[in-house]
Amino acid sequence: MTMTSVPKMTRAKEAKFWETHDATDYLDEMEPVTMTVGPRPQNRCSVCGRVLLSRYVDINLAGGRAQLRQLRQLYCPAGHASCLAPEAQRLADAVEAVLRLTLVSVGAEQRAQVAA
């Protein structure tokens, strides 16, 4: 093992550099860091602080005219709270927005036909 100095470079060049160099050759230049790994704060119950668990649920959209199945829901094991997981909420919002547009345009078409 040869101890050498890491050259100053841009992030892009640094990424390329580490593809072809062994970090253990530069251990004397590295500084220890403290990292905390664990559930993100938003994945805890706001009432009791417990980690929210996942389960899969079906939800109705557009007044029950459509259903999304097996969406991930986060829930407190003590029963304080539940909500859709962020990715499931984004999907539900997107589908509901499309349904709203579709239902409005169908309704408008039907009204136009009735008026004609």
Ligand SMILES: [Zn+2]
């Ligand atoms: Zn709770």
